[in-house]
Amino acid sequence: MNPSATCTRCGLQDESFLHCIRDYEFSRSLWNHIGFNNLDFFSNLDVYDWLKLGATCSNDLLFSAGLWWSWRHRNLMCLNNETWSLSRISFHIRAMVETFSNCFSPASNEGSIDRYIKWNHDNYPCTILNVDGSCPDSPVRSGFGGIIINTFGHYLVGFSGFIQGSSDILLAELYAIYKGLLLAKDMNIDELVCYSDSLHSVNLIRGPHAKFHTHAVLIQDIKELLSQTNASLYHTLREGNQCADFFAKLGASSDADYLIHASTPDGVRDLLRNDAMRTFFLRE
Template sequence: MQIVWLPQSICDNIGQTTRNFIWRDSNNKGIHLVGWEKITRPKRCGGLGIRPARDANISLLGKLVWDMVQTSRKLWVDLLSSKYVDGPKLLSCNLSSGSSTWSSITRATKSSKMFSLGVQVRDLLPFGSPLGPLLAALNHSSPMSIFMIYISRVDRSCLGSPVRSGFGSIIRNTFGHYLAGFSGFISGSSDILLAELYTIYKGLLLAKDMSIDELVYYSDSLHCVNLIKGPQVKYHVHAVLIQDIKDLLSQISVSLHHTLREGNPCADFFAKLGASSDVDFLTHTSPPEGVRDLLRNDAMRTLFIRE
């Protein structure tokens, strides 16, 4: 597991053995009271901290990737570097043929790019810090690039009588850490679709300003998602706004998805916050009071019935 990319069948067998140990008794019988996905979560997120076999395999091979990227003074590093690739160039190398060890390292390198290392300039400095662009430039010019996928959730809310339309969104990294959020109030409108589209538009602008490279955007409006992903609509009442969103989507790497309303509590909080205020647009660089518990539950993927 430390030097070879295990076949998927072996990883599946290891996982099955682990599940049998946890779920079954001495008579080889048992009831699955807790899902495997929850068991494999970190302990701080309510799980048992048991890593899936594939993740453990990638993690151990990642140590070899790190040694090669850092050009450690080790005999095997010198041997593979001289034969296949020079140190830091490993991250952009497409050569996968070679020995079993080299093939395993290249596969682990590609898989590691799908995960966040958890260290970003925007994690270390407050949003808007004048040192941010400088450190970001230094970071991207370093030998090892850091890959991060950000998650944004969007929602809108109409409250009171007369109706007040609000919108809001939240941006987090893959570990559920809060990065930014915003809320706002749309004066003189009760158009829910407009609020939803406007939220996505403002969220994409914020992500662009934060220099976010990879973004996964969730909205609980399936109609809105279909309008944006679908063909151009010239005669729609919100055609201009929809086209503006499409233009922004072409400028950064974004995948737009539909989610259930019950899976969007944090964005719902910001939308209600916007509807209850008179501010057109407000960026929250730190989590407001009342949303911290929701953030924790959202990071643990806990679903609640929405009020």
């Protein structure tokens, strides 16, 4: 508890609930940035009425996520001396809205519905890293790979590698994420979304620390990389991860521990063109 009620961020007003979440200069800018710019939104001085107004409006999920991240950012500023950009917080807010929407979507009682997948299916406006692992059955080998593409689908760099003496697909998937994030960090990429089609890997990394897991050290290294950079990790389906699959198979078929491909290798250009054109593929 602070000995003073004064807001530690502005030093001018008491840190009431509404000042902290809504009326502080950065908080107000955040609400405006995600679309809450009606004067009535900021004029209500009763906390209960304001929360009720937001929770029952047409953008109720966006409002709920905005509340959470406005509070999160206040704590980041006050406790960690961190200030995030509006676009970065907005990115996390919209990702949370997507999670809310998926959780509360009613289950369909109809038969199976065709699902179409594309690269960067959530249309995140930043640099995209796609990664994958590969373990072909014959001969038994394992490799990893990935590709970094800008928001318009233009190739920046690719990488691939061979894992000596292993046929562990989870290790290949995790190693692809690790090497991809490390490469993006070395390239000083400002904002990054990493897609992996290994849901198991994504859940291990986003979940609590699993100190007794076989790959605990690698998982922790990935967690630390994510915490040190403006990068987010999401699951994608394999139909939206075809370029990364190409580089992972390239790694499994070679004997090079790690290669960076500054230019596009033969065979990947058609796949890259599909991504740039946002081509939809039927989910198998």
